[in-house]
Amino acid sequence: MNYQWPSPGKLNLFLYITGYCASDYHCLQTLFQFIDYGDSIEVLVTDSGRIRLFTEMNGLIMHRDNLIVRAAKLLQHYCWPDKKSSLGADIFLNKVLPIGSGLGGASSNAATVLMILNQKWRCYLNKNILMRLGLMLGSDVPVFIYGYSSFAEGIGDVLTPVFIPEKWYLLVIPPISISTAAIFQMYKLKSRFYSPYRSMRELLSLSFSNDFEEIVKEIFPEIKIYFKHLSQYAFTRITGTGSCIFSEFNTENLAYQVQSYLPSWMKSIVTRGINLSPLHQKLLKYNTLVL
Incomplete structure (x- = not known):
């Protein structure tokens, strides 16, 4: 039996860069929370050994560097390292999460x-x-496999589950795709100071912010317009290194009320934060979640 499997988005409720780790990666501290909004994926096993990716908009995608294709081929090689597997897959992606928005779409798809x-x-x-x-x-891929809202350190791979209140979020999504690598490089060039390393307990007690926000606004000044509209009504910040900005609300009604105040040309959605990934919820339902 085949299902449409969730590939949820995420928010970085805070994000701080604390220095360098190994291999020229930045060290960070961030708080991931999943959202009840995202892509969906259907997977059909074939006996051709080939990995093929389809989307509703563009049909067959053949790009070898697509993260979904790379994920499938990586697993194929890991499971059958000494021989070419006869098992392949046709993967059908229903894409909802905007590319370069900071919502983690590609990482979630791979997971x-x-x-x-x-x-x-x-x-x-x-x-x-x-x-x-x-x-x-x-x-960002490990947190989607892990499945729990998490405090992350290292390069984002050292995860501690955090069960935080499941608030409602108003996401405003400018038509801008931002390269994560480019923003990290710009941060390296422009930032003279890193955020101090702090304990999870301390960070959770402070007001949340994102170290990339000012750089994103500087490089993409049109994003300031979106901030101006949304921040009139609620505290607003970016997620990850992307273009999506969001505000947090205690109730769904309040989130929709503020959404109604936004200009009609501004793309926005209301969604709920959730501590257990929708993918993991579905796998638990069918008793097939790996541990």
């Missing part, structure tokens, strides 16, 4: 594909192995 193909190909790798494979694809 969903790793977890579903792990079952469908009967690899039965445990979660820790899948997270290590995910890290080879990107620093």
Whole structure:
């Protein structure tokens, strides 16, 4: 039986850069929370050995560097290192999360594909192995495999589950795609100081912010317009290194009320923060969640 598997978005409720880790990566401290909004993926196992990716808009995508294709091929190589597998997959992506928005769409897609193909190909790798494979694809992939809202350190791969209040969020999404690598490079060039390293307990007690916000506004001044509109009504910040900005509300009604005040040309959605990934919720429902 085939299902549409969730590939949820995430928010970085705070994000601080604390210095350098190994291999020229920045060290960070961030708080990930999943949102009840995202892409969906259907996976059909084939006996051709090929990995093919389809989208509703563009049909077959053949790009080898697509993160979904790379994730499937990485798992294929890991499970059958000494021979070419006869198992392949046709993967159908329903894309909702905007590219370069900071909502984690590509990382989430890769994680969903790793977890579903792990079952469908009967690899039965445990979660820790899948997270290590995910890290080879990107620093945000492990948290989507982990499945819990998390405090993250290192390059984003050292995870501690955090069960925080599941608030409502108004997301405003400018038509801008921002490269994570470019923003990190710009931060390296422009920032003279890093944020101090602090304990999780201390960070959770402080007002949340994002170290990339001023750089994003400087490079993309049009984003300031979106900030100006939304920040009239609620505290506003960016997520990750992307263009999406968001505000937090205690109730769904209040979030929708503020959304009604925004200009009609401004794309926005209301969604709820959730502590357990929708993908993991569905896998638990079918009793197939790997541990």
